[in-house]
Amino acid sequence: MTFRFVSRKVLGSLATLLFVVCFNFFLFRVVESDPVSALFRGRNISQQQRQQLQHDFGLDKSKPEQFVRYLNQTAHLNFGFSFETRQPVTSEISARIGRTITLVGISTLLSTTIGIWLGIIAAWRRNTPTDYVVTSTTMAFYAMPDFWLGLLLLAAFAESFRWFPTGGIVNVGSGATGLSHLVDEAKHLFLPGLTLTLAYLGEYTLIMRSSLLDTMGEDYLTLARAKGLRDATVRRRHAVPNALLPIVTLAAVNFGFVLSGAIAVESIYSWPGLGLATYNAIRAPDLPMLQGLFLLFSAAVIVANLAVDLLYAYLDPRVRTA
Amino acid sequence: MTQPLLDVRNLSVSYRTKSGPVTAVRDIDLQVNPGETVGLAGESGCGKSTMANAILRLLPPGTRVEGEIFFDGEDVLTMKPGRLRAVRWAEMAVVFQGALHTLNPVQRIGRQIGEAIELHENTSQSETRKRVGALLEQVGLPAGRANDYPHQLSGGQRQRVMIAMALACSPRLLIADEPTTALDVMVQAQVLDLLEELQRDLGLAMIFITHDLSVLTSVCERLAVMYAGRIVEEGPSATVFSRPAHPYTRALIRAFPTIGDTASRMAPSGLAGDPPDPADLPSGCSFHPRCPVMHEECPHLDVELWPAGPDSRAACIEVRPT
Numbered sequence A: 001m002t003f004r005f006v007s008r009k010v011l012g013s014l015a016t017l018l019f020v021v022c023f024n025f026f027l028f029r030v031v032e033s034d035p036v037s038a039l040f041r042g043r044n045i046s047q048q049q050r051q052q053l054q055h056d057f058g059l060d061k062s063k064p065e066q067f068v069r070y071l072n073q074t075a076h077l078n079f080g081f082s083f084e085t086r087q088p089v090t091s092e093i094s095a096r097i098g099r100t101i102t103l104v105g106i107s108t109l110l111s112t113t114i115g116i117w118l119g120i121i122a123a124w125r126r127n128t129p130t131d132y133v134v135t136s137t138t139m140a141f142y143a144m145p146d147f148w149l150g151l152l153l154l155a156a157f158a159e160s161f162r163w164f165p166t167g168g169i170v171n172v173g174s175g176a177t178g179l180s181h182l183v184d185e186a187k188h189l190f191l192p193g194l195t196l197t198l199a200y201l202g203e204y205t206l207i208m209r210s211s212l213l214d215t216m217g218e219d220y221l222t223l224a225r226a227k228g229l230r231d232a233t234v235r236r237r238h239a240v241p242n243a244l245l246p247i248v249t250l251a252a253v254n255f256g257f258v259l260s261g262a263i264a265v266e267s268i269y270s271w272p273g274l275g276l277a278t279y280n281a282i283r284a285p286d287l288p289m290l291q292g293l294f295l296l297f298s299a300a301v302i303v304a305n306l307a308v309d310l311l312y313a314y315l316d317p318r319v320r321t322a
Numbered sequence B: 001m002t003q004p005l006l007d008v009r010n011l012s013v014s015y016r017t018k019s020g021p022v023t024a025v026r027d028i029d030l031q032v033n034p035g036e037t038v039g040l041a042g043e044s045g046c047g048k049s050t051m052a053n054a055i056l057r058l059l060p061p062g063t064r065v066e067g068e069i070f071f072d073g074e075d076v077l078t079m080k081p082g083r084l085r086a087v088r089w090a091e092m093a094v095v096f097q098g099a100l101h102t103l104n105p106v107q108r109i110g111r112q113i114g115e116a117i118e119l120h121e122n123t124s125q126s127e128t129r130k131r132v133g134a135l136l137e138q139v140g141l142p143a144g145r146a147n148d149y150p151h152q153l154s155g156g157q158r159q160r161v162m163i164a165m166a167l168a169c170s171p172r173l174l175i176a177d178e179p180t181t182a183l184d185v186m187v188q189a190q191v192l193d194l195l196e197e198l199q200r201d202l203g204l205a206m207i208f209i210t211h212d213l214s215v216l217t218s219v220c221e222r223l224a225v226m227y228a229g230r231i232v233e234e235g236p237s238a239t240v241f242s243r244p245a246h247p248y249t250r251a252l253i254r255a256f257p258t259i260g261d262t263a264s265r266m267a268p269s270g271l272a273g274d275p276p277d278p279a280d281l282p283s284g285c286s287f288h289p290r291c292p293v294m295h296e297e298c299p300h301l302d303v304e305l306w307p308a309g310p311d312s313r314a315a316c317i318e319v320r321p322t
Helices: A003-030 A035-040 A047-057 A063-075 A089-124 A129-143 A146-160 A178-216 A219-226 A231-256 A263-268 A274-283 A287-315 A317-321 B048-055 B081-087 B109-121 B125-138 B143-147 B155-167 B185-202 B213-219 B237-242 B247-254 B262-266
Strands: B006-015 B022-032 B037-041 B064-071 B092-095 B173-177 B205-210 B222-227 B230-236
Touching: A003 A063, A003 A287, A089 A129, A089 A178, A089 A231, A089 A274, A089 A287, A129 A178, A146 A178, A146 A263, A178 A231, A178 A263, A219 A231, A219 B092, A231 A287, A263 A274, A274 A287, B006 B048, B022 B037, B022 B048, B022 B205, B022 B230, B037 B048, B037 B213, B048 B064, B048 B173, B048 B205, B092 B155, B109 B125, B109 B143, B109 B155, B125 B143, B125 B155, B155 B185, B185 B205, B185 B213, B205 B213, B213 B222, B213 B237, B213 B247, B222 B237, B222 B247, B230 B237, B230 B247
Parallel strands: B037 B205, B037 B222, B092 B173, B173 B205
Antiparallel strands: B006 B022, B006 B064, B222 B230
16 A cells, blocks of 8 residues: 555545534534524523523634634534533534444444344345345344334333333443442443344345355456365455455444434433433534534544545455556 | 266256146256367257256256166266265366356455365365465466456456466366356457367366357367257368268357358358247257258157268258158
């Protein structure tokens, strides 16, 4: 991998990020809203209080002035204060980011590995009952909207059977520590995690299946068999690695969506992560919070895409010279 | 007389398709003696490559193969999987056409060549590397090229890599399936010279498959011409080329202009019409709709290979013994 290739990709990503930063500012200014009255939900406040608040939030300045201030602050990783909680956006986000990474990260890892594995099985036994069962089941979960699947699972396993809690991250007021705290958190994690894993699974299975089927028609597999390799070795050494290339793209891009990917599911299960925070910030509307969240989500996607480009060049030598 | 190294008897191959089985190779007999080069010629779709793949049992599952393929007295078609894998490449190797698609694009060529050596001879890593280097030098490439990926080589170099790979385990039979088709004329000549030289030096038996008869006469001792899945003419290549008995062979020869002969260069005569659809062959002699010397009874005549000269046979009514 040449220095030129890497630096070109990195510069491209930085340019995209800069664009997002600017776009982010105007996006939330286009939505005409009066944050101060939204904050008080129509309750009466004095004119003086209103002006004081507008000044505190910097809303009394002109749009260009606000923009310059916004750029300056963003460059110093200062995203302002949440209208809702009056806390810095950065601390609001950092308090929640771990929970989202736990939930969505684990789900993405699980769905990627299980999906690839199911895809290999389905492709290798194509047009057999195994293939039909695997493909149609994962397809069905893929087709369901995740909030609906989440509600179904919630109704079944939390409401009817009462095997799992309905929401939150630990039992209210449990105060447990150590291992029992971990078990408690795992129980709360199970249903939202299952929902997301099932929802993502189909994509990986289907793409791995079709990618492997494409690869299986390649002449180099005939050559590998002609060399006298076992079928299993041909599959492991020549078919699967080459078929994995499109999956790498998909998985890495999806990892970029880990932070933002679970707005619906986090809301259903009251999982206090970034998704739920986004949902609440939209309802308020809490502009600084939204700005901070959107910037973070975009940055995650941009970084993931950069990682894909670099990883792909490492895996497929043909890309490096392109 | 010695036992032939390869003895194909009554070989028929039919592919399974959606609209029913399609017979690509019909009732073929072919013998190759140790150290002998046999040419197999014919248009695209006449079953040449199917023959090549059938001999190593590389046809897709579900393909019906009938007849016998004796390699050194052992029927390839009834070999157990383990024995078959041991025979592949160590005894019979293939130079496939179009090395761009036959080499794995994401593996270094050294690894792809070494894979066969390690598999069949259980060599150590350093021993394999030495052997790969020697093989590359044998086909006229620097040993350092082992670290290249296929896309870093030219078409001719890739074909040399294919040849080096085929020689890796010193097979007794080499099947060259259109090894020069995708190359330009100069490189074609180089690759042909290389194959001839290696064949002579190593005492390989070789089946040389091509649509270019003029290539075959310079390389092969015996020649078989295929049409619509059958051998229609067979004999010493000098005889077949200078005194072709079958009208199809004559047309094939005329299709290539003779160098120095202005008349043939100005008007290379082809053959009218397309090769027949294997799923819907003409009755009788399947060549009759395109035959310039068709007799009245050809559409109903069951042709077989009749003696056409001292050592040659042809499947044409013109040589039918009376």
